[in-house]
Amino acid sequence: MTVSRRTLLEWAIRASATPAGIHFFSRWTEAAQSQSATAHSGTSHSGAQSAPDFLATYPPQFFSARDFAALESFTQILIPTDETPGAREAHCAHFVDFLLHSMGTLSPDTQQQWRDALSSLEAAGFHDSSPEQRKSMVAKIAAPELDPALEKSPAFAAYLLIKRETVFAFYTSRAGIIGALDYRGNTYNVSFPACTHPEHHEI
């Protein structure tokens, strides 16, 4: 069974009713807000954000430290930090970890799916590989996504699962939507800018 983004979030929301969930969410929000304060006051539309304090020392709560490190590295290969922020600045792995942790005993299936995902990466040797090896490993695992004729390795499902959640965590973060995509909406403007391109007026 593949779990849709929506399903995962639904679980997260139910789970956040647990005391542990509420605690995490409130700290998470504080961190997000301190980042967004920068967004509103500054004119900069890109640039990496420094990690909020509590995330810098964040101990993984769902994954083992070893799996969490592997997941972090995987998300950073998927969405690397380059000229714009990546999964590192958006703390995508943290987001996934706290969602799964907050599920408590509500969603054993999803939690198992993620454990299996990390196990299949472990089995493929991802955890013990060097950063360079990891990159080519992900490329190999992901190949059938571009060419469905290729054979899918056992880790392909893990790739799709991690990608889906990483993409959500990234583009709902400030690092993703402002930093990487330079989104200009949700602001105060005197007028709405008209298209000024002659080439758009002709087909």
Add this chain to the structure above:
Amino acid sequence: MAVKYDAIVVGSGACGGWAAMELAQAGMKVLMLEAGSPVDQSADFHHTFLYDLKFRGRGEPGFLRRYSGSERNYRIMLDNEENPYTTSPGTVYRWSRSRCLGGRSLHWARASDRMADYEFKAASRDGYGMDWALSYADLKPYYDRVERFIGVSGAAEGFPQFPDGIFLPVMPLNCAETIFTAACKSLNWPTTHRRLAQLTTPLNGRPPCHYCGNCVNGCDVGAMFSTVSTTLRPALKTGNLEVRTDSVAAQVRMNNENRAQGVTYIERFTRRSVDVDARIVILAASTLENTRLLLLSQKEGLANSSGTLGHYMLDQIGGGGVIGFLPKLKGGPSRLDDGKSAGITIPNLVNIDARTARKDFIRGYVINATGGQSEYPLYAASLPGFGSEWKKEVRSRFVAQARVWIAGGEMLARKENFVELDPEVKDHWGIPVLKIHFSHCDNDRALLAHFQQTAEELFRKAGGEAMAMTGPSAPVGFPGAPGSPDAAPSKTTPAARKLTPSGVIHEVGTARMSVSPRDGVLNAFCQTHDIPNLYVFGGNAFPSTGDKHPTLTMMALAARGCDHMLESVKSRTV
């Protein structure tokens, strides 16, 4: 003893707000009953990004299941657990409601169109269904009055099937909308700016829009029309209006002379039942709630001598559409694209006259199109690949997003689409809920299929690259299951498939207007045929949907009904 009011208005949405304002300004003592809580736009509405929200938009614990809407706007939506409804087997209908001061006017999409005589008189032309009991000329002064007061931005075009109104200046088109306009021009199709109840200049003490794009979450400054921003303030200023929020109307009470005596409502929190009396009762609790109240007020339904109450339920046809990218825009500079939440409108092109008549279906549909940046890149998870190249591709497509959707397709009125009281299920206050029986017919499906062809033709002409499709009524390319490889963008525009029509939250009918009391519940003034001091404002009166967004017409009908009421009070016929 209860205070005696001149009029009770049940509901504070677009129609209730209008009625309360007009009647209070005319000197009537008005009581407004609103089932939901009060709303203060400047205190309650704020700009927020997804990352500001605890749950990134998905809502507090349990809310996702309990509330329609999102983490941002659930407060101006409705608690589904307190307010259930049921459907017959086979019915797929999502009834989207709001319970709060202002109702759905607080989060609606603001598209404000006038209907034309080819819609009001469609039955005379093609022989199906029933004409409206009025014509455009009857309604025109009221369209004028409503538009002048609420403020609608738009351009006068002279299209006979899309009557012009009293307009504020337009909002300029973004790049995607400009390209779609050019595509229409080369196809020889008419287009105009989407007509929106959003201010482009100050009006009646309200400031103009600041193009934040937050409209569906509530406008913090009141630049978009809502009861709270526009009609309530002048109504309260008269001193003639009393508003009771958290007051759930449960039935209309009658006296011995076949007149409405007043309304019984239940205090939302204490559940105490309260009777209030008035000379006139106006139901404006939204189309289906109005009909529910009539069904609750008397066995077989109040004002139902025609037997049509509850029947001929309608909603405009939705479904299909195209989502994808405009290659011309790929990799272009960032710009504000979604700050007006607007688009362009392509008026109906079929079945307007003999030349455009079709053999495979009757009636028509209107198309909208827009594109550009949005607050979340929905396509990203389905875009194959990863890494810096993938990220660049996501960015490059972000400004090039494009979509074409059906604004409203006319659905045919059929008696077998109806609402009734569910014999078993009750709401939080013990009031029986509605059971909805709703389905589409072949004409509806043929119309939607034709829309789909037209939408794809437009997309192709604009040079668009559509995404692959999923789901029976999902737009082409809408990633129904994000991340699933089958939702990946494809270069080929998919051919029209067998689409399943859905509703578009434009529910109307169930107490249609008629010339003869035998054929409907209301007359052309939205007064019940059976009970002279009972009026019903909302979409109830619509004998057919037409292809325009319905709310402006509902408000014009309410304005006309108020005039009629005030005349009747003067001449003592009510």
